[in-house]
Amino acid sequence: MTEHLLLADIVERILAAPPRPAHEIAAARRERIGAPPVAEGVEPRAADPPRGRHWSDARGHRRPVMGFTLIEVLVVIVVITVLATLVAPNVFRHVGSAKEATAKTQMEMLGSAVDAYRLDNDEYPTTEQGLAALRARPQAGPQPRSWRGPYLRRDVPLDPWGRPYVYRMPGIANPEGYDLLTLGRDGREGGEGEDADVLGWK
Incomplete structure (x- = not known):
């Protein structure tokens, strides 16, 4: 909530700032592209842009690159x-x-494989044998029939x-x-949200 209030305050201050006069904007742009200042009452003349700060249009005319204002x-x-504060929580959710x-x-x-094991051996793998009994014949505990x-x-x-599933029998x-x-x-065990247990029988 504090972040949203701070952002809203910044936006309000930006929008409330008085607009700069046109002649100040023109003077700032001329200074940015390296053009000489224009005296009062004199019509400004287009100046050649400095090297490395121009682009060419479809007709090959060179035009100065205008930057963004603060x-x-x-x-x-x-x-x-x-946008980041609004979108990020939904993405993580x-x-x-x-x-x-x-x-x-x-x-x-895994439950289907455990049930298939029981059909063949008349009993489920023990806790000690674990889910590994589904891949290789268990050596510990009662031997499967x-x-x-x-x-x-x-x-x-x-x-x-990234952790093993919990199996108990x-x-x-x-x-x-x-x-x-x-x-x-x-x-x-326990928890809420992403920390909550995910149960295989529900």
Whole structure:
């Protein structure tokens, strides 16, 4: 809110500034392009622009390059700043939503592989065996009766925040099955917004 008030104050001051007289603007432009000053009562004469500060039109005529005034530059900066403050939060909000959607999609894929494992072996992988049992026959814990993997074409993916998915069997929320979730951006249970847990069973 403070930033918006400051920007509004800057814009108000710029717009409230009195316009410069035409002869002052003309004198400033002549000084910028290196033309000699014009005496009072004398009609100004076009001067050749200095080297390196001109451009040619379609007919080949050389014309001086006119710069921007300070007020024009300030107005552009203020407009860009206001647009950035309005657009940036929406962009970051969509990034968080995209990561949550990606996590849910990956957990659906992993859940299907875990269910396929259970169909072959009559039980889910234990917490100790973890999701790695979907790629290679587990060596720890109870040996699967009929492991027909791999149940995933690729290695077990990390969540969109770069951490392993949490797998528990038996689950806390699902005592007769398993829990599959990611802890969100902060990597801790609970939280709100992007820090909230993304649950595979919801």
